[in-house]
Amino acid sequence: MELKTFDELVLLTITDLNEQAYGVSIKKAMEQQLNASLSIGSIQSALKQLEAKGLLLSKYGEPTSRRGGRRKRMYDVTSYANRILNEIKAKTSLWEDSTKTGVNFQSV
Amino acid sequence: MKNIQQPPKWPLRILRFFLKDEYLEEVEGDLEEVYHDVLETHTSVKAGRMYTTEVIKLLRPVLVKRLSGNQKLTQYGMIRHQLKIGWRNILRDKVHSLINVAGLTIGTTAAIILFIFIKYESGFDGFHQLADRTYRVVQHTNFPEEEVFWNTTAYPLAAAIREDFSEVELVTQTAGPFKRMFSVEDETGDINLFEEDHVLFADEWYPQVFDLEWIAGDKKTALSDLNSVVLSERVAARFFGTSQSVIGRIISLNGKDQLKVTGVVKNAPGNSNLRYSMIVPYEFFKFHNNYFANNWSGNYGGTAFVVLPDPANETNIESRLESWKGKYLDPEDNQRIHYFLQPLKEIHTEALYGSTIGSYQMPATFLNTAIFIAVFILAIAIVNFVNLVTAKAGSRAREVGIRKVVGASKTGLVRQFILEKGILIAFTLFFSIGLTHLLLDQLNHLMAIVNLQLELTWNDAALISLIGIVTILLATTYPAFVLSSFRPIQIFNKTAGRFRGFSLRKSLTVFQFTIVQFFVIAAIIVGIQVNHFRNQELGFTSEAIITTPVMDGEKIEVLKSSLLANPNVKDVAVGSGPPMAVEGMQLGTTYRLPHNAEADGLQAEMKVSDLNYLDFYGLELVTGRDFVQNKHPFDEFIINETLLKSMNWTAEEALGKRLQINEGEATIVGVVKDFHNNSLQHQIGPVIFINWTFLLDETAIRMAATNPLALYEVEQIWSEQFPDKVYSHHFLDDSIAREYAMESLIFNGFTIFSVLVVFIGILGLLGLMSFITLQKTKEVGIRKVLGASFSNIFLFFSKEYIMLILIAFILAIPAVWYLMNQWLEDFVYRIDLSVWMFVAGGVLTLLVAGMTSFFQIAKTASVNPVESLRNE
Numbered sequence: 019m020e021l022k023t024f025d026e027l028v029l030l031t032i033t034d035l036n037e038q039a040y041g042v043s044i045k046k047a048m049e050q051q052l053n054a055s056l057s058i059g060s061i062q063s064a065l066k067q068l069e070a071k072g073l074l075l076s077k078y079g080e081p082t083s084r085r086g087g088r089r090k091r092m093y094d095v096t097s098y099a100n101r102i103l104n105e106i107k108a109k110t111s112l113w114e115d116s117t118k119t120g121v122n123f124q125s126v
Numbered sequence: 127m128k129n130i131q132q133p134p135k136w137p138l139r140i141l142r143f144f145l146k147d148e149y150l151e152e153v154e155g156d157l158e159e160v161y162h163d164v165l166e167t168h169t170s171v172k173a174g175r176m177y178t179t180e181v182i183k184l185l186r187p188v189l190v191k192r193l194s195g196n197q198k199l200t201q202y203g204m205i206r207h208q209l210k211i212g213w214r215n216i217l218r219d220k221v222h223s224l225i226n227v228a229g230l231t232i233g234t235t236a237a238i239i240l241f242i243f244i245k246y247e248s249g250f251d252g253f254h255q256l257a258d259r260t261y262r263v264v265q266h267t268n269f270p271e272e273e274v275f276w277n278t279t280a281y282p283l284a285a286a287i288r289e290d291f292s293e294v295e296l297v298t299q300t301a302g303p304f305k306r307m308f309s310v311e312d313e314t315g316d317i318n319l320f321e322e323d324h325v326l327f328a329d330e331w332y333p334q335v336f337d338l339e340w341i342a343g344d345k346k347t348a349l350s351d352l353n354s355v356v357l358s359e360r361v362a363a364r365f366f367g368t369s370q371s372v373i374g375r376i377i378s379l380n381g382k383d384q385l386k387v388t389g390v391v392k393n394a395p396g397n398s399n400l401r402y403s404m405i406v407p408y409e410f411f412k413f414h415n416n417y418f419a420n421n422w423s424g425n426y427g428g429t430a431f432v433v434l435p436d437p438a439n440e441t442n443i444e445s446r447l448e449s450w451k452g453k454y455l456d457p458e459d460n461q462r463i464h465y466f467l468q469p470l471k472e473i474h475t476e477a478l479y480g481s482t483i484g485s486y487q488m489p490a491t492f493l494n495t496a497i498f499i500a501v502f503i504l505a506i507a508i509v510n511f512v513n514l515v516t517a518k519a520g521s522r523a524r525e526v527g528i529r530k531v532v533g534a535s536k537t538g539l540v541r542q543f544i545l546e547k548g549i550l551i552a553f554t555l556f557f558s559i560g561l562t563h564l565l566l567d568q569l570n571h572l573m574a575i576v577n578l579q580l581e582l583t584w585n586d587a588a589l590i591s592l593i594g595i596v597t598i599l600l601a602t603t604y605p606a607f608v609l610s611s612f613r614p615i616q617i618f619n620k621t622a623g624r625f626r627g628f629s630l631r632k633s634l635t636v637f638q639f640t641i642v643q644f645f646v647i648a649a650i651i652v653g654i655q656v657n658h659f660r661n662q663e664l665g666f667t668s669e670a671i672i673t674t675p676v677m678d679g680e681k682i683e684v685l686k687s688s689l690l691a692n693p694n695v696k697d698v699a700v701g702s703g704p705p706m707a708v709e710g711m712q713l714g715t716t717y718r719l720p721h722n723a724e725a726d727g728l729q730a731e732m733k734v735s736d737l738n739y740l741d742f743y744g745l746e747l748v749t750g751r752d753f754v755q756n757k758h759p760f761d762e763f764i765i766n767e768t769l770l771k772s773m774n775w776t777a778e779e780a781l782g783k784r785l786q787i788n789e790g791e792a793t794i795v796g797v798v799k800d801f802h803n804n805s806l807q808h809q810i811g812p813v814i815f816i817n818w819t820f821l822l823d824e825t826a827i828r829m830a831a832t833n834p835l836a837l838y839e840v841e842q843i844w845s846e847q848f849p850d851k852v853y854s855h856h857f858l859d860d861s862i863a864r865e866y867a868m869e870s871l872i873f874n875g876f877t878i879f880s881v882l883v884v885f886i887g888i889l890g891l892l893g894l895m896s897f898i899t900l901q902k903t904k905e906v907g908i909r910k911v912l913g914a915s916f917s918n919i920f921l922f923f924s925k926e927y928i929m930l931i932l933i934a935f936i937l938a939i940p941a942v943w944y945l946m947n948q949w950l951e952d953f954v955y956r957i958d959l960s961v962w963m964f965v966a967g968g969v970l971t972l973l974v975a976g977m978t979s980f981f982q983i984a985k986t987a988s989v990n991p992v993e994s995l996r997n998e
Binding site: 040042059065082 | 151153156158179184
């Protein structure tokens with residue numbers, strides 16, 4: 019499955035947050051990582067699409083007063099997502115290996 | 127938390143509008159959390175602005191609601207598709223669609239109109255708040271030979287009941303309505319004369335019992351003063367040119383009594399039996415008619431109404447009245463007079479007591495017939511629809527096959543067909559409503575004689591919806607099931623021509639034609655009876671006669687001679703009224719031999735007549751002679767044959783005999799041949815002519831010409847004699863015809879509805895035939911090739927229908943026989959049913975059906991086989 023870079027980042031961030039992933043925490047982590055400001059809309063639409071593709075699982079968490087008494091929705095990656103991420107990782111490491119052995123695509 | 131700032135409200139509202147509901151809680155929470163994060167480093171204004179921006183950025187396809195829910199979306203598409211297919215089907219066969227819609231529109235329109243009529247006629251006087259507890263006191267009088275039913279009672283009755291019956295909540299006494307003359311002075315000082323037919327005298331309790339709509343004046347006090355008058359809007363406008371601010375103005379009754387206007391009420395509604403154009407206090411009537419108002423033995427047009435606290439008390443009160451009346455009635459009257467309570471709402475439909483003055487009656491049997499007609503006309507239209515749709519089912523078979531093959535369920539198909547036809551029916555219903563609206567006006571106009579005021583209101587919405595729903599259910603369900611039950615394997619096996627439901631279609635056709643023939647035969651019988659009725663020898667002449675009142679007995683001779691001097695006048699006679707009672711106006715008396723007791727007196731009608739009366743009306747003397755002089759006291763009688771029979775005399779024996787009537791004793795000098803002194807619904811009764819000088823109230827004038835100029839000259843002559851009176855005249859023929867208004871109405875109604883029924887039936891047959899002939903074009907081609915003649919082919923198509931019509935005919939006969947005999951029983955002068963009437967109806971139906979199919983069949987039969995067999 020092909021993933022957009024942004025989606026890939028979202029998935030990675032969720033894995034990274036380790037069971038503490040919900041809308042705002044994902045947003046903050048990604049902003050920090052990318053050093054750019056992101057809208058809630060961009061995060062939410064990515065989350066919904068990923069969930070629909072079966073890459074994310076979600077359940078309601080605890081309500082907090084900071085959220086006006088509304089519950090969080092906690093996200094976790096599925097094993098299917100893990101497999102995809104691993105594939106990507108494998109590809110990337112292959113890239114890294116190939117650059118080490120001196121293949122230069124620009125010259126090919 | 128150091129800050130209790132809240133995010134702005136309105137972006138949230140927008141968010142809730144567009145965001146999918148299931149995401150709302152999560153996203154709202156995120157937004158608020160971010161807002162509070164921002165607040166820690168920024169001002170609340172900045173935070174609010176960022177909040178708004180975030181909301182706007184949430185407008186993404188993934189997160190936004192669908193235009194409608196998923197489920198609805200598929201249904202909507204399906205319905206749209208089905209409607210489109212339905213519409214195409216309507217267009218594809220315009221003739222059939224038109225026949226379908228036309229038949230059904232006629233059926234539903236007729237049903238709606240009839241039901242509105244029935245609702246109107248059965249709801250008379252129901253609008254009064256106390257209607258359920260209000261009763262009219264009616265009187266039964268037992269004479270030795272018959273029982274007479276009165277809707278009026280003695281005048282002192284109400285006051286006496288009020289006095290003695292504490293358990294009766296309200297009692298009111300009325301007199302009339304009567305005809306009265308009024309004079310009104312206008313601004314310029316001129317005196318205008320008016321005659322009003324329906325002047326009601328009512329006591330002060332009347333407005334409490336009946337709901338009059340007061341425009342001006344106080345209902346509590348308006349009738350308490352003796353010399354007051356309450357006008358209806360119409361009369362106010364007639365007298366004063368306006369119904370505004372007429373309170374306090376003066377009108378004078380009969381040129382002498384001054385009445386002050388104390389109130390204005392709305393005109394009496396059409397659906398009320400209690401007619402009034404103005405109301406004068408009953409006390410006024412009592413004051414001026416002392417004798418009548420205190421007389422317990424007479425019955426002169428007074429009515430008492432009572433309101434009971436509980437309708438269950440009706441029989442209690444009746445039995446108390448029975449034992450109580452002896453307190454006032456003399457012993458003889460107490461024996462024969464009995465009082466009963468009649469519910470207000472039954473006054474209009476209970477024929478026993480006759481109609482009240484100025485109103486009319488609609489017997490319950492007539493209303494039941496109307497319900498019956500409405501149901502059957504709707505039924506026949508529905509049957510038609512079902513028949514045509516199922517007949518055409520074959521042409522939809524392939525569509526059903528394909529649909530089933532691609533996975534349509536049977537219920538889905540049923541739904542499709544119900545929807546498709548249901549929409550068509552809904553459209554016809556809208557047509558019907560428009561048509562009804564137009565026709566009701568016409569109907570009201572046609573029946574202005576009874577002041578019919580039918581209208582289509584929102585209150586009828588429920589009724590019309592009910593008719594619509596019933597029609598849709600009955601007309602669509604069966605065809606839908608037939609259509610959806612086709613099995614694809616059969617359809618594509620080319621056996622689709624044989625579909626189920628054909629035997630049912632046959633029985634529906636039989637049902638339809640049974641009704642058609644029922645109506646045809648019934649219409650023939652009604653027509654013959656009404657004709658018989660109208661052409662009945664009355665026993666006197668009525669052509670070209672006008673009648674006009676005599677206002678002053680002194681002037682009779684002058685009036686007669688000046689009328690006879692006019693060339694337009696052929697002859698003049700004066701009497702107490704025409705030979706036949708019109709509008710129930712008869713002078714009643716009792717007769718007996720002078721030595722017999724008064725209680726043995728028999729009922730008779732008395733007619734006062736001048737010397738010319740018998741000749742004038744062509745009344746034939748069997749024996750004896752005419753009067754030679756009118757005098758007071760009278761001394762001669764002429765009797766009719768019916769009276770003769772009741773005394774068991776021969777004509778010759780009667781001459782010279784003395785007879786005693788209520789008004790005095792005299793000698794019989796002649797016997798006149800029987801003539802219809804009562805309208806034809808009733809038997810001829812005993813009649814006594816009297817040579818009196820009193821009660822010569824009516825001049826009858828035989829005109830040589832009845833053009834407006836001639837009539838105007840008569841008016842001039844009359845007005846010369848009675849300068850301060852209002853002239854009016856009636857044609858005797860018209861007055862007599864008015865006695866048969868109800869019979870004419872029944873006849874016209876029956877004719878119209880029979881024509882409609884036949885028309886719908888023909889439409890159905892036409893549709894069926896055109897379809898069947900089309901379907902069998904090839905078969906006809908082959909038959910022709912093999913040598914079939916035109917008549918063979920005609921028979922081939924029509925023999926089945928001839929069979930069905932014959933079966934229907936046999937089924938219709940007993941029903942018509944039974945019901946028409948019932949109807950005829952109400953007539954004294956009636957025809958007898960005979961076989962030819964039935965045969966005529968059957969033959970007529972066959973002929974019409976044959977002619978209808980003939981053209982369809984001829985079209986198919988004349989096609990050259992080369993043409994019909996080529997297209998394979």
